Amino acid sequence: MNLRLFATVFATVFVAELGDKTQLATLLFASDSAAPRMTVFLAAALALVATTAIGVLAGGFLSRQISERVLTLAAGAGFIVIGLWTLARA
Numbered sequence: 001m002n003l004r005l006f007a008t009v010f011a012t013v014f015v016a017e018l019g020d021k022t023q024l025a026t027l028l029f030a031s032d033s034a035a036p037r038m039t040v041f042l043a044a045a046l047a048l049v050a051t052t053a054i055g056v057l058a059g060g061f062l063s064r065q066i067s068e069r070v071l072t073l074a075a076g077a078g079f080i081v082i083g084l085w086t087l088a089r090a
Contacts, residue, residue, distance in 0.1 A: 013052075022048070 001046060026044045062071060068085055 017048075 022044075026040060029044075030037055030040045
């Protein structure tokens with residue numbers, strides 16, 4: 001296992017997920033006194049694992065169809081567009 005890659009991916013995803021709508025939704029479910037915390041944790045963890053698996057599979061498929069440079073440029077452009085759209089709406 002490439003520990004440097006592991007640490008980079010972990011840190012990037014961890015920081016990206018802090019305070020996002022997924023974490024806030026999980027917080028709201030866990031704040032319900034009738035909701036068992038372990039059930040909320042397991043359901044949220046499984047959902048994140050499933051969406052991550054889809055991302056990995058899609059990334060593997062796309063990398064065989066499109067060059068890494070094009071994917072990187074498209075992802076960067078997408079983030080810029082989302083950022084500009086967010087600023088325009090603010």
